[in-house]
Amino acid sequence: MKGVAIGLVVALVIAGSATAAFVVTSKNIKNGTIQLVDISSKARKALRGQRGLRGPQGPQGVQAITEVRSAQTIIPPGQTGEAVATCPADQLPISGGFIGVQWATVLGSAFSSPLRAWTVAALNTSSTTTAPLTAIAYCSPHVTISHS
Numbered sequence: 652m653k654g655v656a657i658g659l660v661v662a663l664v665i666a667g668s669a670t671a672a673f674v675v676t677s678k679n680i681k682n683g684t685i686q687l688v689d690i691s692s693k694a695r696k697a698l699r700g701q702r703g704l705r706g707p708q709g710p711q712g713v714q715a716i717t718e719v720r721s722a723q724t725i726i727p728p729g730q731t732g733e734a735v736a737t738c739p740a741d742q743l744p745i746s747g748g749f750i751g752v753q754w755a756t757v758l759g760s761a762f763s764s765p766l767r768a769w770t771v772a773a774l775n776t777s778s779t780t781t782a783p784l785t786a787i788a789y790c791s792p793h794v795t796i797s798h799s
Contacts, residue, residue, distance in 0.1 A: 714793060717742060719769075721786040726775040731758065732782075738767040738790035747771070750785040 687695065719736045726732035738744050747769030749757065754777040761770055769788035775781065 715791060716745070717790045719788045719790055724784045726773060726782040726784055728775055728777050728779055728781065731772060731774045732784060733770055733772040734784045734786035735766075735771075736769045736786040736788035738769075738788055740767070742790035742792050743767055744769045744788040745791050746789040748787045749773075750783075750787065752782050754780060754782055 690698075717739065719738055721734040721736040724732050724734040734749065736744075736747065744767065749771040751757065751771075751773055754775060756774045756776050758772040758774055767790070769786050771784060771786040773782065773784050
């Protein structure tokens with residue numbers, strides 16, 4: 652009985668020392684298996700690093716867009732005409748478009764910053780039917796228009 656007890660003690664000591672001798676290294680860890688909850692709060696804080704200096708404020712973005720439509724222009728058959736949508740006094744067009752019919756060919760559309768307007772010119776290709784044309788401007792304050 653005394654021999655069994657000594658054998659059990661020896662077995663427990665060997666098992667205990669074998670467990671204590673095992674050290675976990677990066678070789679034992681599969682990539683992507685360690686989660687944030689597995690790391691101590693002290694280690695998480697050390698990984699965070701220091702906050703850098705605040706950078707300069709960026710340019711002001713578009714705050715609001717106002718849609719402005721021109722009065723409808725009626726273009727006689729075979730003639731050209733234009734429609735002009737003008738932005739409010741404190742705004743500039745950032746984009747634009749038009750409403751027309753299939754027998755009117757748009758010759759061009761453009762903005763004019765001194766006039767704060769979006770202009771659309773069209774040719775009525777029909778020989779018998781009038782062509783309605785409406786310009787649409789999308790306007791916004793705090794806009795800087797640069798030409799390249």
